[in-house]
């Protein structure tokens with residue numbers, strides 16, 4: 001079954017997903033990456049995102065190959081630039097940065113990469129990407145040259161998500177950016193959940209199972225963790241016993 005349909009099915013059953021973000025630049029050796037993927041299996045991770053706002057090394061392809069040779073957990077590209085494409089992945093978040101007003105990130109880059117993406121045959125996940133200011137300037141807000149939505153204006157995030165769904169986007173990803181000081185507010189997730197009916201992904205600044213649980217309870221269907229697991233790879237083990245079905 002296509003990933004989007006699996007996610008919709010999980011959402012209908014109130015089942016929550018855990019996604020791990022792997023930054024290829026942080027891959028020290030293939031062995032260490034394989035070890036970490038082993039921990040992902042133990043922690044019953046549902047999705048592995050690969051990508052980054054700024055990749056300094058040309059290691060995306062190798063990183064995905066190593067992961068695919070180690071696990072059956074689906075691998076999804078979370079592209080920080082049009083260069084981050086690989087036919088080795090299962091799918092790609094085809095991101096439109098709808099919180100910003102940078103035409104290249106709303107539609108421009110998409111036109112450039114569309115024919116290449118078609119050739120890869122991987123699943124395309126049209127995603128409304130919303131950046132929220134979560135306390136510090138992140139790489140993504142600098143590189144994208146866009147202004148994030150203010151933390152205390154969740155209603156703006158909610159109507160932005162609504163407009164994204166009306167435009168036909170199939171997923172909403174509300175992100176504080178990698179290494180955010182704090183996660184996107186629960187109020188923001190609740191309002192987006194009320195306004196929209198497509199699956200909701202959130203990430204940025206999630207540092208513990210408790211943070212993730214709060215995000216799931218507030219309405220996120222998928223919680224993404226990157227920096228916290230990079231800093232402490234053992235932390236992922238504590239996610240094994242999470243509650244994956246919400247009330």
Ligand code: 1GP
Pocket residue numbers: 021175176177178179180202203204205206224225226227228
């Ligand atoms: C960033 O949402 C992801 O786009 C993950 O953020 O690295 O802060 O976990 P962290």
